[in-house]
Amino acid sequence: MHSRNVSFKLKPESAAEFTNILQGEIIPLLRRQRGFEDEISFIAPERNEAVSISLWDKKEDAEAYHHGKYPDVVKALARVIEGIPVVKDFEVSNSTSHQIAASAIA
Secondary structure, three states: OEEEEEEEEEOOOOHHHHHHHHHHHHHHHHHOOOOEEEEEEEEEHHHOEEEEEEEEOOHHHHHHHHHHOHHHHHHHHOOOEEEEEEEEEEEOOOOOOOOOOHHHHO
16 A cells, blocks of 8 residues: 655645645545545644645555646645645555555565
């Protein structure tokens, strides 16, 4: 399993709108992507920061999304974020919500 962690700098007082965009536009788009498993988002309104973690079956699925629909996601969030989001990729080593094959990590 693969993870994409995306960090955002939010515009002041935009946390609620960020959440609404995720729920109404981004998550439905993600659900249509091959290999998408889950999306978890965190917000620190007092610091104007957000982090979204998406889980994917394979790294190739996450990369296909990044090169295909991810630019649309950044456009949808443009009115509530500042600068360019920081994307970091990881292989998932543990999850209480998902079964992870030991061979996938090796």
